[in-house]
Amino acid sequence: MQARRPTTPVFIVLGALAALLAIELYYTAFASAARNTRLAKEAGLVRALGLTDTALFTEARYTRHPALADLNTPFQDHPMGFDHFPSGTIVPVPDLPGNGWLIFEPEAKK
Amino acid sequence: MTPWLRRQRALADYTLASLARRKGKNIALVAVYAIVVFVLASAMFFAASLRFETSAVLRDAPEVTVQKITMGRQDLIEGSVAEEIGKIRGVTSAKPRLWGYYYDRIVGANYTVMVPDDPEMIPEPGSVIVGEGIPRARGFKWSGAPLFLSRYEGDLKRFDVARAFESDSALMTSDLMLMNEADFRDFFEIPAGLYTDVVATVRNPNEVATIVEKGSNALPQMRFVTRSDIERTYQKLFDWREGLLAALAAAGILAFVIFAAEKASGLSAEEMREIGILKAVGWDTRDVIAMKLWEGGLVSLGAFLLGTVTAFAHVFFFGAPLFAPILKGWAVIYPDFALAPHVDGLELLTLALLTIVPYIAATLVPIWRVASGDPDAVMR
């Protein structure tokens, strides 16, 4: 009679998790071929257009082109827009008093 | 197997048999810790992937960008500056660029409008080439729908969409709108001879610093931004976002570790008696410590593996839906692209250290305190 030792299933589960991790890491290596063609294509566009920044955070000029934004300008787009990088992208400009207008909403819009 | 390994396995067996008595509670413990690891791992994987992407893509960005700064703000630059920079030794080419932002009031998004230099990219007058994000933001149902842009109340200008960039370049081009120069100057009312900035390419990358120095001496009112500045900015930027989430996760780990230390030091009378029995039947202090370390090791290793594996799937197979809002911010146009998986030993080692070390550290001293009881206590 061979009884199951408590470590057997636990080690099997841990081993399986480690194997999954290994598979995921292998997938990383495997996916890198496709990634490299995509990156090469993007790099080509970057070269052709002379782009300097990614389009990841497009909400304001100091986030779309963080490398080229002015260094010392508060309220670049909105008085409520935080000028410092991460806060500015995480906290949106409040909806009030009006998106895109500076405090005063044009008469026509009312 | 050596006796050492057999002893370890026997100790692990005991630990597990004793954990199995409160199976639900202990599985819940691993699961909660795994969630903390998952948060941390997701943030790290996401940031590492973005860092990798940007540095790979921006490797071909222009070496030097020159801006004109007036009263601390960026100003339009004269085309003649390009010629002057082109004369600096080591500069292969210097071209003025025209680009700017257009705020689309209809959808509340910012577009980046640009005049391409490459003749193949220049659209016909009256038409534009757009990134995949713009038709998406505008909700275009069919391709070829014209784009109407208004600069002020009552103004409306029609552009035909000549073509759109494929979404596999979305990371760079999502919000991009390419126009020809005449349309651009007309649309933004920019006088001829003025440009946004100047980009220069350099023959030998090692000379960039010298060129920047010479350039700043010749043109003191200009700001020179180098490619490594840009790359550095990006590395820091993603570090910042990662750090933000990591700090949150660290608070989670801390809370968990305090809980673990509390659990290890506040053993119930029943558990104390069990350890007394073990010592009485011939277990050494060291055996008890090793047995309890197995408990901590299995809990933290299990949580580490579980958290890491699920975080990988979460970020790279499902696009990090849980944390995207924090990592992406509130961008209206967020590029629609699949993150390329990129994980290296650095991240895994950091994760392992951050999850396993504090857990073991917090439980070691309480474990030892329990383990060093008198073996004859159970007889008294």
Next chain:
Amino acid sequence: MIFQTPIMALLLVAGLASLTALWSGGFAVQVLRRWNLADMSRAQLQRERATELVSTLFAAVMLAELAALLLFVFNADRMASLFVGAMCAVGTLNVNGYGFPALYLKIGVFFAATLWLMLDRADRMGRDYPLTKVKYGVMLAIVPLVLADAGTELAYFLNMHTDVITSCCSKLFTPANAGLANEMASIGPGMSLWLLGFAGLAVAVSGAVVLWSGRGALAYAFLSALMFALALTAVVSVIAPYIYEYPNHHCPFCILKPEYNYYGYALYIPLFLGTGLGVGAGMLSLFRNRESLADKLPAMIRRQVIWSMAGFAGFGLATLYAIASSNLIIFG
């Protein structure tokens, strides 16, 4: 200060190691003053039990420091892009005056903890705790090392300014720069390979003597240390250029990168193993005359010498393979 997750992990390890060191140092003082095996009192019993905690803690510190050492180099390499002029770990470590000292201290702490654990193991084999006082005397020397490591590391990370222009490996390990690194790089490749070969031979002979006669472990330890120094010199002056296939690239860190198939690990792991075990064998041989260890220690020394020689042999094979498989021809 740069807010980065790996830095958080490194500081966490350094902080915990310092706490351990401080507590163990206090305990060591107590042991040196009060340890008395003839005393049957409860206080002595509790001290004996506390030694178990110290041993476990030090084993944990050694493991964590090993991981931290790897992480430290890894992270320095990754942060290179944050510093103007830095292209790999060397550039990052040169950002301020604390980088290289921190690395050396980390290696020092790792070796010290390893040697201490060997002492601990030997001590446990004797029924009268023969080395306890020695062990805790040595501990008092290790404590400042651990604290200095944590301190320099903290200073290093706090004083990182990303706008500093640092020098990189291409500048540091070229004959144009004065300093130790330059000395290492400028030793002729032939010379350094000959030196390494001779050292290897000496280690082999001395190891054989130890295995055959059971004597001369101290000489073996000195030769191991010498071998370590010569091996690092050889890595900088010859082996690394062979791996890079570029005669002027001498950096000892870039070989750890994926671009070079992590080849550095095949060199460094056996080398560190061989050195640690070899020096440890010499240290243990100082205590071979202790009565209660007389029957067990020689076997332990012998085992360590065998493993140490295996480590050096592994390093030698890795070196030969690197040279044989390289397209670079230095000696032609």
Next chain:
Amino acid sequence: MITLTSVTKLYNEGRPNEVQALKGIDLTIARDAITVLKGPSGSGKTTLLSIVACMARPTTGRVTLDGEVVSGLPERFLTELRRTTFGFVFQRFNLIRGLSVIENVMLPAAPLGGDHAKVRERALERLAALDLADKAQMPVEFLSGGETQRAAIARALINDAPIVIADEPTANLDTDLTMRFLEIVRALRAEGKTVIMTSHDPRIWDAEGVDAVVEMRDGAIFGEFA
């Protein structure tokens, strides 16, 4: 042979609640014999037993085990000696609740790093010899009093220790089970094991096969009977 020379044991030394549990014991316990320590509770039997069995160190005095001085050994080596030399049956049997009988029986073997299958086989043999083979997988809390005791005996024997120590083994057992226990003890004796027990149960002192009885009172030896 186990000899004790002027052994004293203090508990809570240096504190107001200091207790002198043993007062200068001189005693020789023969190997290959059944020895019973008798006396009222609080007389120091259990303390003496724990010192004999290398579980605790005496405050002063010498203990030797087959000629080797063990009283000055560090605790680690005492433990090593203890788990290979002594098997324990405790007063309340002290099985670990929630684990099965076989897991409990195998506990003392865990730190030795023996081959798991062989240890298990040995445990099953021991259980079979004690009529517990069919209860091997059962959690210990479902056993009856006698079965619990036999499981505890099986645990004491798992490392093939030459000396078996039993502390008040029959305190909670009826006459039938006591007789059964004495049979087991005699069988162990026949196997060549040394048995040392404490008891205040006359059925044990008077039992056949008991070679020596040591009577204790107030931490001192009151009398020895063969």
